[in-house]
Amino acid sequence: MAVTQINLSDAVTTLVTKTNTIASDLGDKALLSTTDKTNLVAAINEINTQVGKVDSADVINLITANALDSSEVIQLLADTTADANIYSNFQKDSANGIGFDSSQGRFFIPPNTINASMIELNAVTEVKIANNSITEDKMADDAISSVELKSLSTLLIKDSAGSTLKTIHGAGV
Amino acid sequence: MAARRPLYYDSGNLREMSEAMITSIQNRCVYVYGSDPSVTLSVVGSSGTLDSMSDTRMQAGTDTTDSTNFDTESETPNISQVTPIVFDKISQVNASLSAPTDTNNRLYPVYYDGSGAVQAMTATDMFDTFITQAITTLVDGNDRDGTFRIHTATSLTDHTLISSTPVFTDTRADVAAYTDAGIPETRDQPTTITNYYVFRTNQGTAPSITVPFQVTTGNDLQTYSASAFDAMLLAEMRHHTVNTVGSRITYSINGTGANRGTGMVDTRLDGSGNYQQRQDGPSGSPSTVYRTQEFPNGSPQTINTYFLKITRS
Numbered sequence: 001m002a003v004t005q006i007n008l009s010d011a012v013t014t015l016v017t018k019t020n021t022i023a024s025d026l027g028d029k030a031l032l033s034t035t036d037k038t039n040l041v042a043a044i045n046e047i048n049t050q051v052g053k054v055d056s057a058d059v060i061n062l063i064t065a066n067a068l069d070s071s072e073v074i075q076l077l078a079d080t081t082a083d084a085n086i087y088s089n090f091q092k093d094s095a096n097g098i099g100f101d102s103s104q105g106r107f108f109i110p111p112n113t114i115n116a117s118m119i120e121l122n123a124v125t126e127v128k129i130a131n132n133s134i135t136e137d138k139m140a141d142d143a144i145s146s147v148e149l150k151s152l153s154t155l156l157i158k159d160s161a162g163s164t165l166k167t168i169h170g171a172g173v
Numbered sequence: 174m175a176a177r178r179p180l181y182y183d184s185g186n187l188r189e190m191s192e193a194m195i196t197s198i199q200n201r202c203v204y205v206y207g208s209d210p211s212v213t214l215s216v217v218g219s220s221g222t223l224d225s226m227s228d229t230r231m232q233a234g235t236d237t238t239d240s241t242n243f244d245t246e247s248e249t250p251n252i253s254q255v256t257p258i259v260f261d262k263i264s265q266v267n268a269s270l271s272a273p274t275d276t277n278n279r280l281y282p283v284y285y286d287g288s289g290a291v292q293a294m295t296a297t298d299m300f301d302t303f304i305t306q307a308i309t310t311l312v313d314g315n316d317r318d319g320t321f322r323i324h325t326a327t328s329l330t331d332h333t334l335i336s337s338t339p340v341f342t343d344t345r346a347d348v349a350a351y352t353d354a355g356i357p358e359t360r361d362q363p364t365t366i367t368n369y370y371v372f373r374t375n376q377g378t379a380p381s382i383t384v385p386f387q388v389t390t391g392n393d394l395q396t397y398s399a400s401a402f403d404a405m406l407l408a409e410m411r412h413h414t415v416n417t418v419g420s421r422i423t424y425s426i427n428g429t430g431a432n433r434g435t436g437m438v439d440t441r442l443d444g445s446g447n448y449q450q451r452q453d454g455p456s457g458s459p460s461t462v463y464r465t466q467e468f469p470n471g472s473p474q475t476i477n478t479y480f481l482k483i484t485r486s
Contacts, residue, residue, distance in 0.1 A: 153289075154289055155289060155291060156289060156290035156292075157290070157291050157292075157392060158293065159278035159292070159293050159388060160275060160278040160279065160280075160281060160293040160294060160295040160296075162292065163278070165279075165392040166392040
C-alpha cells in the first residue's frame with residue numbers, strides 16, 4: 001500500500017479523504033494496549049523498554065505478564081518459524097554428564113555418566129546406600145578392623161603357659 | 174587336678190570332646206604303651222630285683238640196716254624237707270627317661286578355658302586328663318598291653334614268652350619213684366609239678382580315637398597327625414610310668430597291687446612218712462641185711478602261693 005501523501009494540488013475533498021486515511025492507518029490511540037496511551041511515541045517507547053529486558057527475571061516477568069504456561073513456553077521455544085530456533089542454541093554437555101533431547105526439548109542425565117568428579121566429597125551419605133548392597137569386592141583389603149564388627153566376639157589362642165599367641169575377632173550374634 | 178576337655182574338628186567347628194572320646198584316648202595310651210613299655214621284666218639267672226621265691230618238697234629219710242631184724246618205724250629216720258630251692262630270676266628294668274620337652278608350650282592338645290581362649294594343655298593337664306587313668310588301667314590286674322604276667326605254659330595267646338627258663342618250678346617228692354625193693358632209695362627224688370613262665374601281653378587292637386587340635390608353630394590350630402599324637406602319648410606314658418611318684422609301674426612278688434597271671438604255688442606232700450622194709454638175704458642167714466626207710470607220702474598241700482603283682486607307686 002502506497003504511503004498516503006497530500007499534494008498542494010489536492011482538492012479539499014481529497015484532503016479530507018487522505019486525512020481520514022492517515023487517521024485510520026494510525027488507529028484509535030484509545031485502543032492502545034500499552035499502559036501509556038498518551039500518544040504513539042509514548043506507547044512505542046513503552047514497548048521498546050520492554051524489548052530491552054533480556055535477563056532471566058525479565059523473561060520470567062514477561063512470560064508471567066503474558067500469562068504463558070509451560071506448554072506455551074515450550075511451543076514458543078520450539079517454534080521453527082522464528083528467525084532463530086531457540087532449541088538450536090541448547091547444547092548437551094557430555095563431559096559433565098548432561099544430555100539434551102531435542103525432540104522433547106529437555107535436558108537429562110544419561111545412564112552411567114555421573115563420574116567421581118561430579119559427586120561432592122562426603123556427599124554419599126548412609127541413606128543413599130541401599131540396604132545389603134555393599135559387596136565383598138567393595139571392601140578394601142585390610143580395611144575392616146574389630147571395631148566395625150557387630151557384637152564383637154574375640155577368641156584367643158594361648159600356649160600352655162597362658163601367653164596369647166593369636167587373637168581372632170568375629171562378629172557376634 | 175585339672176582334667177580338660179580337648180577340642181577337635183567337627184564339621185567346620187571346634188568342639189569339646191565327650192567323655193567317651195576322652196576315654197578312648199586313655200585306652201589309646203594303654204595301646205601305645207604296649208608298643209614300647211618303659212617298665213619291663215626280664216628273666217635272669219639269679220639275683221633278680223624282685224623278691225625270691227622258694228620251692229620246698231619232702232625227701233625220704235635215711236635208710237637203716239640191721240643184721241638181725243628190721244628197725245622199727247620209730248627207729249627209722251623220718252622223712253625231711255629238702256633245703257628250699259630259691260628262685261630269684263625276675264628283674265624289673267625301668268627305662269631311663271626324662272620328661273618330654275614342651276617346646277614353646279604347645280606340645281599338648283588345646284581346650285577351651287571358658288573365658289574366650291583356646292589354650293594348650295600343660296603337662297599336668299595332660300597327665301590329669303589322660304595319663305593317670307591309663308596307668309590305672311595298666312595296673313588293674315587284667316592283661317593290658319605291655320604289662321607282664323605269669324603263666325604255666327610256654328605259650329599263651331596274645332602274649333610273648335620272655336624266656337623259656339621258668340621263673341618258678343613247683344616240685345614234689347616223686348612218690349612212685351620210691352619202692353621198698355629200691356631201699357636204699359636216693360633220698361631226694363623230685364618230680365616237677367608245674368613250671369611258671371613270664372609273658373608280656375602283646376599290643377592289642379588300636380582303639381579308634383578322635384584326634385584333637387594342637388597349636389602349630391604358626392600359632393594356628395591343627396589336628397595332630399595320628400602318628401604324632403600316638404608318639405606324644407607314648408612319650409608321656411613312658412615318662413610317667415618310670416618317673417612320676419605315685420604313677421610308677423612297679424612289679425613285685427606278693428607285694429601290693431593286682432595279681433598278674435597265675436599264682437605260683439609251692440606244694441608239698443603232707444604225709445609223716447611211708448615206712449618200708451627190705452630184707453636183703455634169706456631169713457636166719459648171718460649175711461642177711463634188714464633194711465628200712467621212710468618215703469615221702471601224703472597229699473599235696475599248698476605251702477605258699479607267690480603272685481606277681483603290679484601296682485603304681
